[in-house]
Amino acid sequence: MTTHHPSSTSSAAPAPQGPAPDPAAGRAVHAADRAHVFHSWSAQGQIDPLAVAGAEGSYFWDYEGNRYLDFASGLVFTNIGYQHPKVVAAVQEQAAQLCTFAPAFAIEARSEAARLIAERTPGDLDKIFFTNGGADAVEHALRMARVHTGRPKVLSTYRSYHGGTQQAINVTGDPRRWASDTGTAGTVHFDGPHLYRSPFWSRTEEQECARALEHLERTIQMEGPATVAAVILETVPGTAGIMMPPAGYLAGVRELCDRYGIVFILDEVMAGFGRTGTWFAADLYDVVPDLMTFAKGVNSGYVPLGGVAISQKIAETFDQRPYPGGLTYSGHPLACGAAVATLRTMAEEGIVEHAAHIGETVLGPGLRELAERHPSVGEVRGVGVFWALDLVRDRTTREPLVPYNASGKDNAPMAEFAAAAKRAGLWPFVNMNRTHVVPPCTITEAEAKEGLAALDEALSAADAHTAEAGGEGTGA
Template identity: 45%
Template sequence: MNKTSVIQEMDLKYNLHSWSAQAGLNPHVITKAEGIYFWNEEGERFYDMSSQLVNMNIGHGNKKVIQAIKDQADKLPFIGPAFALDVRAEAAKKVVEVAPANMKKVFFTNSGAEANENAIKMARMYTGRYKMFSAYRAYHGATYGAANLTGEPRRFASEPGIAGFVKFVGPYAYRGPIEFKNEEEASKYYLTLLREQIEYEGSETIAAIFQESVVGTNGILIPPKGWMQGVRDLCDEFGIMMVCDEVMAGWGRTGEWFAVNNWNVQPDMITFAKGSTCGYIPLGGVLVNGKIADHFNKNTLICGLTYSAHPMGCAAACATIDVYKEENLIQKSKEMGVVLGEILEEMKEKHASVGDVRYIGLFSAIELVKDRNSKEPLVPYGKDPDGIMKKILGMLREKGFWNYSHENIIIVAPPLIIKKDELRDAMKIMDNVLDFVDEMMDE
């Protein structure tokens, strides 16, 4: 038995892999990663075209972040969250400084799901209300509270759910019930639905409206013009907290430090994780505005985690934020996003299987359909009975292009360090595989 087989056998014997039936799994054994690439034991190289789980924004193997973690491990690897610490204070300051201007303090967690869990509690404590609104096509995490916020099928394992979690239909113009003339008309339609639901549920009972600033895994659904400001206005009118989940969309992914900056809107809270340390050490957090920060000066914050503001996570965050600035990655994301958008529009024009493409910065989706006129998705919602999407991903991976799909949608979100020639070369693989999808549709 070769080394790869031994490692894989041990992995499958002792590990439970997420979102999978364990029988039949065949995980690659990964040996190294650098920049936008990673390699398996057989020496096969893959373009990391989803930044792993849309978190490796600065790419693999960044020496500055690795050194910061090493230095902190030598200095003080852990001290409880009740203590003040140089790196803990510095990380909080750096996060707040790049956040929207109304954000004043941060509560550090270990992940995006934990960030959303604590934002739920903060919204309830601050408002004295209990209902949480969130969208159907949304993912906010798999822990119990975050799973109840989640609107797509991964929430089902956590149901029956917690009282007070209410789902609304967020904007998805491509699959809207009517043909909208423009983005503003789409926003008006969906905001009308949201207002009605707020009134039907009793506005005085609603603590917060949660939404992904840009819906991530569920299709890169970019808010139409007027939507974000419309939600802000509704929250202000009814005294509801506006909470933006930036776990995936934050940290330069959309060409801005935080995605809400694209619409000049200031939420009451922002949850984040992934790109804050780019996976080098787990870290997440909840940013709160001045009013909420002031509230918890006088009222007890009933939130606590053993590893909140972990020193090594904070060290990684400080270094990661420095890398974003020193390598100008926020602007690079915006510039390379233009290139990616041009490539995707060309693919949409060329391939009959591509119903729609959506992109903002280096955050994009290719929506596959059986028929462009009817917009019938390539696979039904929540199902892939014939393994079609799995087959498409398999073909991409055979050619060295690693990413993931959700429903009938292929996600493309490479590291922000990707160069133009690397992006074009990688997307040629996608182009070739879409030729196969077109042929499959004609059979």
């Protein structure tokens, strides 16, 4: 195939075409997967994973010759797209130079990755602890907070996802927590702000902000401030719905944490590294946490990498006291080499600025235009290349298109929408009653418009289940 990776400023680059279809190879890949691969978050007998033959830029394709525009960015991590030649070359060069080495040593790729990340983190978050992904970044941020404060509890919101490991899944708020939650992990959940489905009966963003902060402070007081080590928030909650916090909310949480001596942790695993049109979502709100977790976009997932950016006051706790944690592959050379290349490429090609531009001029206006024409779209939320459509049966009552945590036939309307999107050549990110629009930060204007056209087509399947079309309600 002809190699082509569109630059972040290209508006009409040709889409990559895969090699000739090879259905027999695809069947072999699929058969081996079903025989031996155990998939996450799945009932193994109910899944039928697509066999993928290749990917490039904003697209991937299967062995049958079907090509998909990836509006999911994998799992919201391919911020610079698939197979970016500069990052692929950097991984190859790093493998040739130093493929792996223990974490206790200073090596060039690790040092440079840490320096480049620290250059972009807000405030004094200048020390970087590397992990293998986002979940263990959260695990270590929580451990740092607990050791630093000597307190046991962590507060987090119900509308959140922080990872699948033991502590991370317990601070997670969504239903994926339920099977692992024993109620003994020292975690306490509270409601964060979300005006469209406000738990505080608010009518304005100002009310929602004030009432959410009052609720959080009351939770801290009822739990006992001296027992609370940390408050952890996704700066912009991702999988839970891309809910932009109202103006003043994060600053208010920062003030509450300062008042009660609590560590403030921002989880930027999904929102970081250009996704919101800024290096970090925290930059949108001019707030500096004590700890910040990252992963995914730091190197677009080319080699697994995550980490914790640490403030001076937290780092000082461990100047003369050993930090009780570590990983065999912390700061793995291949992962750090990919991060160095990714961060340099993002700066050189203006990818962060491009993500902001695409959000302001194409995705935002285009999604709002779709909402005007499709009764299934209750709300459009987002920024940069980080958007969600909240799909409803009834715009007046805001009844979700499917019930909370629906499965089986109850989830049929969303399954029909997803199938329609795939038939239109679009791979969607679907969660509960939402479809998220989270393409690579490098997506071109032409590709974004192609995706919007496919969404337009697929939303007709959701519209068929609305009150306007005579669809039956399910209950909120």
